[in-house]
Amino acid sequence: MQTVLTRELTELDIKPPHLDILINLYRFEGISQQELAHKLLVGRSNMSMALPQMEKRGLIERRGDTKDKRVLRLYLTREGRSVTEKAMAIQTALIERTLSSEPLDQCMAMAESMERLIVTLQSEIREDSREPS
Amino acid sequence: MQTVLTRELTELDIKPPHLDILINLYRFEGISQQELAHKLLVGRSNMSMALPQMEKRGLIERRGDTKDKRVLRLYLTREGRSVTEKAMAIQTALIERTLSSEPLDQCMAMAESMERLIVTLQSEIREDSREPS
DNA sequence: ACAATAAAGTACAATGATGAACAAAAATCA
DNA sequence: TGATTTTTGTTCATCATTGTACTTTATTGT
16 A cells, blocks of 8 residues: 555655655645654654755755744745645545445444544543542 | 653663564464564564564574474563563553643543544545535 | 465565754843 | 853664565465
8 A cells, every 4th residue: 555655656756755745835835844844743854854855856945034044944846836736646546546435334333443442441531530549 | 752661671671662572472472473463563574583683682482383384483481571571560650650640631632532533534424425426 | 296376484675764963043041 | 242042954873664585384276
């Protein structure tokens, strides 16, 4: 599954970790590397390694903030926006292909399982707080 | 958080990925490397690298299955069982330390968020199946 | 029985994520 | 203002995981 997505992204000449970056930048343009790392739940050093590659590939642009010379604000290039749209289409198609037909029932079953799990957890929590032993 | 656990495990001379292995072996002794990898949701090659290290450290023992010469069955040594118990105690203590006092409310809030999320998802699913557009 | 296929384990190279140590710029505050 | 502390981003060494190719042993089909 991940393997398939990786293979399809290779044709756009981007690597899997770049996809999340592109999608977030597509939605929130002009944010800093810090903010982006925070949104993606990864360390800042990660961005420091990935973003220069993407800049060289012409997908993004990094412009220094005029007020704060420490921060680099991130923007998609025309090329980057185009690639992002293609990548999202690929991803969506893959998901629909994977999810189509059979597993709708499974989704419902999972949701019900989760509900039961939550109920169980809640009652255990209530017991724990009643008997702090 | 993960960092703290790692540091505490270092004193037992085991690495983080070994902890999951030990705990599963503590519960299900005699399983094969394949089965263990499946339980841990990782690839078989992972086990092939981690387990020989643990065997050298005297935590586990790998005995060939008599019926099937391909499979290696896994057993905890006395030492391994002892280390596992200590590690689980450390882990539990850390969790209780982290979870104590404040975040009980947060647990309940999270559970409620999940419930709402599930309801939303279910209605979206129903809409999707009504209008397959 | 035997040929083809599948499964268990191993070796290895490639990828990705992480934290620590560091430099530059900004904020704090005395 | 000037000193201290934070914050941004970078670099680097380390560790973990993955997939692929391979060997050995079982299973399956004919």
